[in-house]
Amino acid sequence: MIHREVPYKRFAFIAGALLLLLALYQAFNVASAPFSANGSAQSGYFIFVQPAGALLTMLSTGVLTPLAVAVLLLGVAAPRITITYWCIQAALWLAGISFWYQSGNTSTGQVPNMWPWLILTLVCSLLLLVSYKLVIQLFAKYLNESSTE
Numbered sequence: 001m002i003h004r005e006v007p008y009k010r011f012a013f014i015a016g017a018l019l020l021l022l023a024l025y026q027a028f029n030v031a032s033a034p035f036s037a038n039g040s041a042q043s044g045y046f047i048f049v050q051p052a053g054a055l056l057t058m059l060s061t062g063v064l065t066p067l068a069v070a071v072l073l074l075g076v077a078a079p080r081i082t083i084t085y086w087c088i089q090a091a092l093w094l095a096g097i098s099f100w101y102q103s104g105n106t107s108t109g110q111v112p113n114m115w116p117w118l119i120l121t122l123v124c125s126l127l128l129l130v131s132y133k134l135v136i137q138l139f140a141k142y143l144n145e146s147s148t149e
Contacts (some may be wrong), residue, residue, distance in 0.1 A: 009077040016073030023067035030058045055131035056101070081139045091129060096121025 031054055033046045046054045058070075068091040075087020100117040128135060 010074045012076060016061035016070045019066045020069035021074065023063055023070060026061065026063045026066070027058055030054060030061060030063065041148075059098065059101035062098055062102055064094045064101075068094035068098060081136055084139055085128075085132070087134060089125060092125055092128070093121060096124075 031046060048055070071087050071094060072091035075084045075091065078084050078087065096117050100121075103117060
């Protein structure tokens with residue numbers, strides 16, 4: 001009996017693509033929601049009537065969270081290590097912005113407090129940037145070991 005292993009990169013790519021489709025579906029649902037201004041007879045899609053409000057609603061409903069995980073998984077499936085590194089940075093910022101907007105009350109139109117999530121995101125991003133060479137070497141070691149198994 002032939003034993004064949006499927007590499008983890010294929011699973012990461014498929015899961016990342018599915019999560020990317022989920023994020024696009026959530027964004028489409030927010031953008032295409034019907035909107036009428038204060039009971040008036042005129043109505044339209046939310047994204048056309050209030051584009052800034054639609055974008056804030058997308059941020060506060062957590063559309064960026066599955067997008068961040070999708071970018072992370074697609075980065076793991078990338079053929080180059082530097083692409084993986086920059087996808088980790090992008091996923092970190094997408095998740096940080098998503099948690100920042102989800103933690104605040106954006107329904108009142110006020111910008112949420114940035115202390116816990118945005119500052120933490122900035123610190124983690126700077127730590128990743130400072131340790132760029134070390135992170136790249138660790139990725140290279142891990143990917144080389146996993147390809148020989």
